Amino acid sequence: MTFARITGTGSYLPERVLSNADLEKMVDTSDEWITTRTGIRERRIAANGETTGDLAFHAATRALEAAGVKASELDAIVLGTTTPDLIFPSTACLLQSRLGANGCMAFDVNAACCGFMYALGIADKFIRAGQTKKALVVGSETLSRMTDWTDRNTCVLFGDGAGAVVLEADKEPGVLTTLLHADGGYADLLYNPVGVSKGFKEDGRHGNTIMMEGNKVFRVAVRALERLVDETIAAANMHADNVDWLIPHQANLRIIRATAERLQLPMDRVVITVDKHGNTSSGSVPLALDELIRTGKVQRGQNLLLEAFGGGFTWSSAMIRY
């Protein structure tokens, strides 16, 4: 049996820090409100001209270096993003060219904040099927470009960033299971109204920024993630106490705490980056994973539960033996 093993991780954050104190000067909010309701203290914002592809390139380069894999050895690049550099070619193709990995398959996945998790699930299946030996999986976003900086309901939540992993075929696990879910019936609770075949040229009729009913999203997210972690543990033939680390999507500290409670996992086994990164959508889980791995706290053989929830709604998870 062939498994996909993570052999390297990398991440990248833009230099500019936007603190809650900075936001206090932009909208009617307070550090106290943001910290209490979300756990976020600061987030990073891409520089003018710095794109999702730029962030992805730096994260990918670090992941390849950590894995000791050359870009020319890759046979797949799968990139999760909702904020691609261009409508086409895909950001994955632009990244492929910049890395010098020409020839292998490369494509983007849009699953909102689940973009990286969906990309991971897809790459895992290609490796298990024997079609791919070395895959680069990336989550990269510049959500700041579609944030309404005058809307306090949303602008305090999001940030920019990217993370990447190299997956390699191995006889040992590896990715044990991935679960990918969606329910488009919730589309109107979290969306951007502008696309290509809708709203693209209709100036003034639509905003092109994130629209969200935050407290409804919150309630559905908590319930969906509780069900999801139970389902993931069962799919991996495990019990909750087999989970060594939870690497959750970093949207809101209260949502993360609810998931940890469901697993009865102490918070020192839960990776928290939301305080420094805010919600970086597809960048969030691989950024948190890279942070955990680079601290050296995680041991080979430990079980990592990754999960995410996002617009669509989408929700997704992976159980990984590190």
Ligand code: COA
């Ligand atoms: N600063 C100060 N007050 C704010 C504010 C801000 N930045 N944003 C909203 N408020 C106000 C609201 O206007 C509301 O005021 P009102 O009671 O006078 O109407 C009040 O705070 C409570 O708003 P509510 O939306 O009920 O707060 P909440 O406790 O649900 O927290 C979120 C809001 C957005 C932090 C929370 O709902 C959340 O995190 N939801 C999930 C969002 C998410 O994760 N989205 C991405 C999914 S990937």
